[in-house]
Amino acid sequence: MLSAINRQEEKMMILRSLKERCAPQWAALLVVDVQNDFVSSKGSAAQRGEDVSAAQAMVPTLIRLIAEARRVALPIIYVKTVHGEWTDTPSWIYRKSQQSALKTCREGSWGAEFYDRISPLP
Structure with missing residues (x-):
């Protein structure tokens, strides 16, 4: 029986x-919204009282994944x-004003920038 299992493992x-x-x-790595406002303890999400610890915890793993993706091209x-x-429609302004989130990822702001060590190469 054991040899049958070993042969099966060899086939897999x-x-x-x-x-x-x-x-x-055929594939690509997508890195989506890993930005200061969503990940940093100084970002707008954390300042609104949202827990960003899970986002912060995944950063070291993501950094290793990005490095490996670069290594294998x-x-x-x-x-x-x-x-x-240009994105602030009246409905967006109303919806976000209820959550005090209008300052999140504003164009040109620190919060809109990629989080520490997560960014494209030049």
Whole structure:
């Protein structure tokens, strides 16, 4: 019985590395909204009383993942939220004014910038 299990394990391909799991020609790493206002204890989310500890806890793992993606030439796509006058529709202003969140990720602000050590290479 044990030899049958060993043969079955040999047949199964166990993918352990990012390079084995993701072919760069077909995949990309998406890094979405990892910005000061959402992750930093000085950001607007934390200042409103939201718990950002889970976001902060994932940062070291994300940094390692980004480094590995760069090592295997996996494309990395960074997405960030930016709000400004051109996105402030009346309904957005009303909705966010109820939450004191209008200052989140304002165009050109520190809060809209990517969090420490999370950013695209030049």
